[in-house]
Amino acid sequence: MRRSLPEPTSERIPNLAPMVDVVMVILVFFLLGASLELATEGVLQTELDPRSGPGEGAPVEIIPAVKIALAEADGGQACNIYVMGAPLPGNTFDDLARFLSQRRAAGADTQNPLIIAAQPAVRWRFVVKAMDVAVRSGFSNVQFAVSLGGGTPVKP
Amino acid sequence: MLFRPPKPVGMTLNLAPMVDVMMCLIVFFLLASRLVDAQHRPLNLPYARAAREVGRGELGPLVINVRPAADDALRAEYVVQGWDGRRIVEQALPADQIARYLQARADVARARGAPLRCVIRADEQVAYGHVEVVLRGCGLARIANVVFGARAGEEPKERT
Numbered sequence: 638m639r640r641s642l643p644e645p646t647s648e649r650i651p652n653l654a655p656m657v658d659v660v661m662v663i664l665v666f667f668l669l670g671a672s673l674e675l676a677t678e679g680v681l682q683t684e685l686d687p688r689s690g691p692g693e694g695a696p697v698e699i700i701p702a703v704k705i706a707l708a709e710a711d712g713g714q715a716c717n718i719y720v721m722g723a724p725l726p727g728n729t730f731d732d733l734a735r736f737l738s739q740r741r742a743a744g745a746d747t748q749n750p751l752i753i754a755a756q757p758a759v760r761w762r763f764v765v766k767a768m769d770v771a772v773r774s775g776f777s778n779v780q781f782a783v784s785l786g787g788g789t790p791v792k793p
Numbered sequence: 794m795l796f797r798p799p800k801p802v803g804m805t806l807n808l809a810p811m812v813d814v815m816m817c818l819i820v821f822f823l824l825a826s827r828l829v830d831a832q833h834r835p836l837n838l839p840y841a842r843a844a845r846e847v848g849r850g851e852l853g854p855l856v857i858n859v860r861p862a863a864d865d866a867l868r869a870e871y872v873v874q875g876w877d878g879r880r881i882v883e884q885a886l887p888a889d890q891i892a893r894y895l896q897a898r899a900d901v902a903r904a905r906g907a908p909l910r911c912v913i914r915a916d917e918q919v920a921y922g923h924v925e926v927v928l929r930g931c932g933l934a935r936i937a938n939v940v941f942g943a944r945a946g947e948e949p950k951e952r953t
Contacts, residue, residue, distance in 0.1 A: 660816065660819065661815070667819065678838065678944065678945065679841065679942075679945030680912065681845075683940070683941070684939070685932050685936070685937045707921075757921055757922025757925060758921070758922065759921045760917065761839060761917055761918070761919050761920070761921055762840075762918070765917070765943055766839065766841070766948075768841070768941070769841040769843045773842060781925075783925055783932060784925065
């Protein structure tokens, strides 16, 4: 009896479909992860006074439209708000927004600098909040009072 | 003449080139996200509704991250990017080096005639005094264009 040899089988290719599935899922994960993080970060703009800089020691005289001062309270968990040297009635950022809206309605020039001065121990979030309120109230020229001392003023 | 129909052949899609391309994309994202992490360490940025949303590419090359020190929340670390010859690395600067660093960056930018913007990304819990160190350095280096990093949007109610 004569046996015929089996026909040569075609080239064997591994099944790549599951691997493609997994790789696709990883790819989508990276794509979404990257874009989600992007969407939430923003910036607040300020311009430093061009008269600042070398020649330090010479204070810069600015006549601000509004001056906001922040003082530390509650061990850094809160802050006291002063406007034009006087405590702000209510002492909240909503009250500050109302005050700034009134100033604007009364004819304050919103192109004039609005100065924010904060004690060194005030938390940064309160400073940004004051700046946020000022910008939303229409005062676009927000500047910061910076002490002339060197080094880290909070804790050396 | 007798025609014999051809034997049916199983057709398979050749997925190998597609896998190659996808692997390249994954490697790209892996490496890119590592670089981005070095540049944008996770910080609890403060919320600001007025913040203008920006992409990472818009921030520019001069970014100073101010975050609370790991061992003492009253101290701060100033983290900047540096180039060690092979890759972007994070570099922690002491407070008294900030002014010198900013001056050097400003000098380089002026020599190239390029505008320079300083991005200050400060954690919401750091004290203003630490950010003031950077602002003072910008003033001394005559970097007028300064922006602050913030999370765009409304602060969650439970935090206010």
